[in-house]
Structures are given as C-alpha cells and as structure tokens.
Amino acid sequence: MNIENQIIIGKYDTNIFPFAEIFAEHCSETLNCSEHYKLHEYIADNLKPNKILRVGEDQATYAHSVLYKIDPRYQKDPEIKSKVKDRAFIKTYERFIGFLEASVFFEKLVYQKLPTLRIHLPNNLSVGEYHRDRDYNHPIEEINIWVPVTKAKGSATIQMESSYDAGDFHPIEVEYGEYLIFDSGLKHGNEVNIEGYTRISFDFRVIPISNYKVSDLSSINQKMKFAVGDYYSY
Template identity: 35%
Template sequence: MHPAVHDYDSTKFDFVSILSRIYDVDDLAKLRADVPIDVLTVETDQATDFHAKFYDAFEPSIRTLYREFIASIVPDVLKTDEFCFQRVPTFRIHLPGNVAVGEFHTDGDYNHGDGEINFWVPFTPAWGSNSVWIEDELGSAKYEPVTLNPGQALVFDAVNWSHGNVVNETGHTRVSFDFRCIPLKNYTASTLKSVDAGLGLWIGEYFDVL
C-alpha cells in the first residue's frame, strides 16, 4: 500500500482536547520535558513521563473514543468490516531537539508481519523535521517528511516501507499516536511479541476486534 492521507472529523474525534486535559496545556505543540533533552535518549522513547501519562489515562479517558474512531475510519480504508486492530495505540511525542523513535526502520524489523496496515495520526501540525519521514518509493532509502494536520491520518504499509524521524528543529512538539490493523482474511496469529511492550502479536493480546 502506497502511503495515503485520509481525513476524519476532528471535532467528533476530539483527541486533542482529551490530551490537552491530560497534560494540562492549551497547546500540545508547546509541551516540553521537565528534564534536560539529553536525558531523553532514544533507548527511552517509549518510557518518558509523557508516555506513562498517556497509557495510564487510556482505559478511563481514551479507549471508548479510540474504538469509535477505529469503527469510523478503518472499514473505509481497508474495504472490509472484518479486521483486527491494535488494542492500545502507540503514543509518540517528538520534542524539539530530540527524536521520537530511535532509528529508521521497517515494522518488519520489529516482528510485525505482512498484512498489517499502519495508521499514523498526529494531534499537532506535523511537517519537516518534527514529522515522520517515509521512503519516497518502496526500497529507495530516500526519505521525505509527511505534512499533516489534526483531522488527517496517514495510512501506509509500515511493515515494508522504511520510515523514521530526524532531530526536531521546528521548535514545535509533535504529538501523535499510531496503530496497526489487519484484514481478518490476511490475519495469521504470530508466535512473536512486540519489541517495546512485549505483547503477543495475536488477537486477545496486542490485537483486538470490535
């Protein structure tokens, strides 16, 4: 699947307001770390206080809207109502002067299998060095940043298309989450686990169905 942008109703699916309340800010792009930026190494890009707050708030504050969002956007993209989806999305925060993920990679490098489709959803303007960078063509190893705004989602085959981040030099924090879906016709229960969370890559653990 070539990367494509899909619009959604950000007033109906107002993750921005929920996240703003969680982090007690009026503008997510102004989020800053309370520790020196060099403490936020690439080895801890899923282990900051920002991530802990998101995952702690997921069940009480985000889960219901997330599942409604899945039901609204995914069937139109995948052209089927029969699919599984990542039970808890992966939260990302790309702070000025830092990176959001440690290296350019494919999700296939991290145990994810063919058939997965990745949805990348920013909640702040994403452009240039604060965005995700994806190959301009499959296998080219030539990368371009994606430009998106809240109300847009990037859909692409992250298992095979290499992607990553560069140091954020925009002065604006990028906040986003991403999740993976698989049409059930393409689903095969994996015996492997996700690298970051250590969850089994099968329905009932990493994946869920509506």
C-alpha cells in the same frame, strides 16, 4: 484495499473524533499546559532527555509517563489504574477503528489493542531509528496508521521513503484532522525536531480480517504475542 508501496493521507471529522481536545485536556489537568504542542515548556529541564533518544529509550521518558496516563486502560497496576481519569481516549480510538472499517477498508479489522503514543520534543527524536516494523517481529500483513494530534510539519513529522528500499526519506506533512496509512514495508522514522514545538501523535497497526494469520511471534519490547486477545483486538 491494496496499499502496496503506497502512502495515503485521509481525513476524519474532529468533532466526532476530538483527539486533540482529549490530549489538550489531559496536558492541562496534569501539567497545567493549556496548549499540548507546548508540552516541552511545562516539563522541568532535569526531567527532559539529556541526549538524543535511541531505540529502547524513545518510550521511556518522563513526558511519556505523563502522557500514557491519558486513559486507565494503559495502566497495568490496579491501584494506579483506579486513579487515572477516563478521558475516553481508547473508546474514541475504538470508534475510529469502526470508521476505518466502514469508510476505508470496507471489512473488519484486527487492530492494535492500545495505540502507541509518540512525543517529538524540540531538539530530539520521537523514534530512535529508521525502521520497518517487521524488523521488530511484526507480521508483514500489518498496515500502519499514523495520527497526529498536533500539526506535523518539516522536521517534526514522520519521514518516509517513497518506495521499497529507495532510502529517499522525506517529510510527510499531515494536519490535525488527517491520518496517514502506509505500507509497513516502507522504511520510516524521524529527524531531530527543529520546528520549535512538540509534535504529539499516536500510531497503530491493523490487518484486514481477510489477511489475518495466527502468529507465534511476540513484540520485542513488551513481549506481547501478535494475536487477538494479546497485542490485537477484533
């Protein structure tokens, strides 16, 4: 599958991959928030960011600490891990990888072991700057996949340039039940969310097995080696 310089929106069956239901159940049971797109209404003001998030801060909020307890496989501490309910998010994600292999890429994928969770609170950012993942040591062979579990509209969605170095960032609007595949060479980011709801999404990176190369590079934040068994699974 050639995605050079491309942005592709695909659809999936939410009955088979009920990502929103999993997140809604988690938010309901942990924060008594029955509608996960209203997450911001159930977090005390003193636990919300008091400034616009920047790089290094955009995965370190209280909301993230709650959301990452959606699956025990995110937990490194065995004691915490034993207390986190298994909502089958990662198992569903792994089945989703199988769907992409069979229906989209038509070959095995090397894929990010644990997807990254994003929270786009009102009046803030979900990612600290416009970037290409390769700016953070990621292999150029990676393909980015972005999956919202709420609606993703206007200022509450990912912003992307239309072609390499165009700089003409514009919103890519995606509905729940759709996913976005894009060339990792396209610069992307987000704007301050003025839509009045919390956008929740997850994203991950894949490499078709035919393009996979062993790398000695490591991720900047988590210091994970970009290799099967560390950052990637297969």
